[in-house]
Structures are given as C-alpha cells and as structure tokens.
Amino acid sequence: MSLPVTILSGYLGAGKTTLVNQMLRHAQGRRFAVMVNEFGDLPIDADLIEAEGDDLIALAGGCVCCSYGDDLMAALAQMAAMRPAPDHVILEASGVALPGAIAASLGLVSGIETTGVIVLADAAQIEASLANDYISDTVARQLKAADLVVLTKGDLAGADAVAQAGTTVTRLAGDATVIRADHGRVPVEIILNPLRIALPDIGAPHGSGQGLVTSVEVPDKPLDAETYAKDLANRADVIRAKGHVQTATGLKTVQIVGAQWDVSPAPENAQPGVVVIRLQDHVEA
Template identity: 70%
Template sequence: MTLSDTGLLVTVLSGYLGAGKTTLVNQMLRQANGKRLAIMVNEFGDLPIDADLIEAEGDDLIALAGGCVCCSYGDDLIAALGQMAAMQPPPDHIILEASGVALPAAIASSLGLMPGIKTAGVVVLADVGLIEGQLANDYIGDTVARQLGAADLVVLTKTDIAGPSQVLRAGKAVAKHCGDALILEAAQGQLALDLVLHPQRLAVYEAGSPHGSGKGLNTRVETPEGPVDAETYARALAQRPEVIRAKGHVQTPQGVRTIQVVAEQWEVRDPPRDAQVGVVIISLDATPIRQPENA
C-alpha cells in the first residue's frame, strides 16, 4: 500500500519544552475509544507514553492499548509515514509530536508535499506559567512566537496551578502571536480528543473577543434568565453537539458560579472576584444558543 492509497490524516502537536505535550498525548490515548491512533515521536528516548498503555515493544514500533501504536520518525519522516500506511489496518489518525524546539509550520509544509497525506492542523501547547517569559526571552522568544504563529489551536496548559490573572495574561500574550487560532484552556491535559484531531475546524475564533466569528462558527454572549443550577446548565451545553466552547458566569440560587464547557467536557467552579454574569458560547451554527431546559 502506498501513501496515496491511504489519505492519512496528521495532526502536528507542538509547543516549547515542558509545555505539557506528554500529558496531552496520554490523555488522547485514554480517550481513543476504539479509534486507532498512531503517535509519532522524534526519538524513542523521549517516549511520551505511560507504561500501562504499552502492550508490546519492538525496535521501530510500540503497540499500545486499543489498537494504537507509537513509532519514531527520527531523520526520515517519509519512511515512517510509509510504515504507518503499510499497517493493516492503517491508523485512523496520526498525532505527530514535534520536538520542543521544532517549527511546526515547516513540518506541516513538508507533510503537504507528501502524496496521500492530509494535515488536519497544528496544535500548539503553551504553559501559562512560562509563556510570557518565553516570548520575552532573547534566545527562545522567536522560536516560541513562530510556533504560536503556526497554530490552528492553542492549548493553554497547567491552568489548574495558575491564578485567574496569570491565565488571562498568558492568553493575551499568546493572542498577539497566534492570529485567528482558537485558544482553549486545559487543566492536567484534559481536552476533548476531537479538538486535537481536527484543529483546523476551530481555527476561526478571535482570541479575547466575545464576538469573534467566521468560517461557520458563531460566538456570542448569553445571559441565562433568572437563577439556574450551574451543573445542569453546563451539562446541557456540553450535550449539545453544536457547542464547541463555553465559558462564563451564571447566577445560581447560591450565588454566582463559573462554568466552562469544551466539547463534551464541563466543569463548575468558584468565580473570580467581581465576576459579571454572562456566558461566551462558541457554536458551529449561526443561531443563538437558547437556555437549556430544566436549568
């Protein structure tokens, strides 16, 4: 089988050293649910896979739970992709983890020249505690900025150990370099698998603007009528297939609560000081999101 026979989909996963790529890769594998994922890493010496997910190891290929695999592409990306294409059955999707100092735009350009390969997009991770300093660093700032500039989706990582003001500053710093890429938060690598597999579908949100729009996405601010149950409201939004992202504050009988929804995942937490009621909702259709029933 040749590459032109397969039409392999590849997502490039990038981010500077320590951004959290290893954590995210393992979360993706645990979410695979029968989808055959192939993880491609530069060297097995930097293997990002948790030991409990590994079923068998060979010189060039590691078999993982659920039919997933991991391989090293080293200096010959084309040969490694050919190996993926020759598998029976071939993987459903490839996640190519770039090294921490690699430029994802160059990798994506190379993939675009290969027959039968389709780049699903570029996902770049940014550690909210480090990204501002990295961008300002004389030695690595340009590399980090160019990584962000190639992104279809930027994932702010380690938000669970950062304060709200730090997350906000990091998001604003990232937004200066990533164009129209969608910016999402992911605590402990928790992110819906489909967002990583198809980031180009989401690369249309103007970061920091509650009314950014384009290419089929509708972004608006909704204010639920009257007090609602925050968990019921967030769960109902998460169950709507058209909702990509929602975040904001709702009034409940017990006071204001913060909700966050990413694809089918949701959470409710205490609000920051002086939080204003309103929820920013990014959806795949152009119609307003009505208040969920029984909220």
C-alpha cells in the same frame, strides 16, 4: 483515502506528553499512531504499553507509537503502509521544530493530509520563553502556525499568570482557537479537528477545554440538510460540526466550520449522526 495527521507542537514542558496520554486513554476505538521525535522524549504511560519492539511500541486499543528520529518522511511512509492503517497519526514535533514547516513538508507527500496544528503553551512558562533571546522567535513562530492553542498548567500557574498568558498567546496565535485545559483534558474531537475561528482579537482565551462541549445529534426524522447546516452555522456557540443526516433524498454529509457550512452526498456506509463542538461558556456579544 488520505491518512490524517495532527501535528502536536509546543516548547519543552508544555504538556505534550500529558495530552498524548490523555488522547490514548480517550481514543474511543480510534487506532492512533503516535509518532515521537525520540522515544526518550515522550514516555507513554506504562499501563498503556502492551509490547515494545525495536522501532514500534504496541499500545492499548490497537494504537501504536514509533520514533521517527531524523527521518520523519520515511517513518510517515511506514505508518501509511501499516495494515490495518491507523485511523489518525499524532505527530509530536520536537520542542524547537516549527510546525508550520512540518505541515508544509507533509503537504508534499501524497496520501497524507494534515488536519491541524495544535500548539501547547505552559501558562507559567510562556512569558519567560517569549522573553528568552534564544527561543522567543521559535515559540512565537510555533504559535503563529497553530490552528488550536491549548494553554496548559493553568492550575499551577495561578489566575494572574493564566490571564496574562492568555492575552499574549491570543495575540500571537492569529486566528487560531485558544483554549485553556489542564492535565490534557481536551475533547479528542477538538484535537483531531481543530479550527481557526477567526474571532476578532478579544485578547483572552476563547474557552476552556473542560468548557468545550461535544455532543452528538441524531435528528429523528428526515430533514432539509441545507437548512440544518445553516442553522448550526448561525449559532455563535458552535465552532465546528461534522456528520451525516437523513434527508428526503438520502443521507447527506454536513460540515460546519465557524459561520461556513457545506452539504455533500454522504460516503457509502456512513451512519446518521452529527458531532457538534460548541463553547459552553460562550456569552453572546
């Protein structure tokens, strides 16, 4: 089994700390391992901390936080060797690191699977960052590598700034999903399973964190998995779904990514239930 890793990127002040704390508060039983560049950069909310060791902080709910300093690979190997293994690693990249390069490097390590690159952008700061001679190309390269961009601090930036930032970021982020979310309020599922939705360049964010709806469907009787998956994939508001459904020939795993779908035999011990993530504000074009 590979250890899933989510890379959390974004320039200084983009809101990575807030998001991580929110995720820890809404872990819903998942044991996260949060890896930070240096402890000083990412203070975990004090009430979440249970015990502090030299190189590992024990957090509420079986989560941990460690600093990888200048040796990410060694720290990741340590995380992978932890027993019980964490359910998911959240890797907070430094403000100037290129998440695409980190993802490429993680691809070299067996037993680790990068499930997504999340890039945060401060709606009030992003234009200035992109106009700064020193860091503009770094910030642009971060956005380009994103699977999901979260436009943060919109409540502070004001509507005009958010609109402009949304346009800019969507242009730079390729086919990544771009959503707006303040105070780290993004459903954990979306962070853990981000997807590139390859929408045509609509020049605006694709939805808001609060507007994204996550629901769990448990069909009450056996059904045809292919038909079920295809129907979900055909719905324009569904951006992702994953789970297991009962069929006449046993439990099947269904996966929907945008308009693509896939059905496979379910792993042992799988429980029926499908997590569906959709855009609440979606308007049919």
